[in-house]
Amino acid sequence: MKALKKIGMFAAGTLFGTAGVKILSSKDAKKLYANCTAAVLRAKESVMDTVTIVQENAEDIYAEAKQINDDRKSAEEVYEDDSEVESEDESVEK
Known part of the structure; x- marks a missing residue:
């Protein structure tokens, strides 16, 4: 009895498998794929379009941030130069 049940299950699996392959390879299935x-x-x-836009914006932000830091560094150098000149003027006056 068990052997007959196993053979029946195998036959049903083979039938469904064959039908499944035919269904998956049909014209309608290919159109769906x-x-x-x-x-x-x-x-x-x-x-990809969105990624490109984000990259462009990131590049702009990075360039602007670098410019801000360069401007800040230049301003600090001018301030330091002015401080040195004032120190020299004070020592000359003494």
Whole structure:
């Protein structure tokens, strides 16, 4: 009895497997795969456009931050130079 049940299960599995392969390789299934793949490609393109915009913005922000630091450093150098001149003037007066 068990052997007959196992043979029946094997036959049913083979039948469903064969039918499944035929269904998965049918024209309708291929059309579905193509549509899903096209949707994924559109999504990828959209994501890449967004990534490009974010990169451009990050580059702009980075350049502006560097400029701010350069301006700040220049201002500090001018302040230090002025301090040195004042110190020299004070020592000359004494």
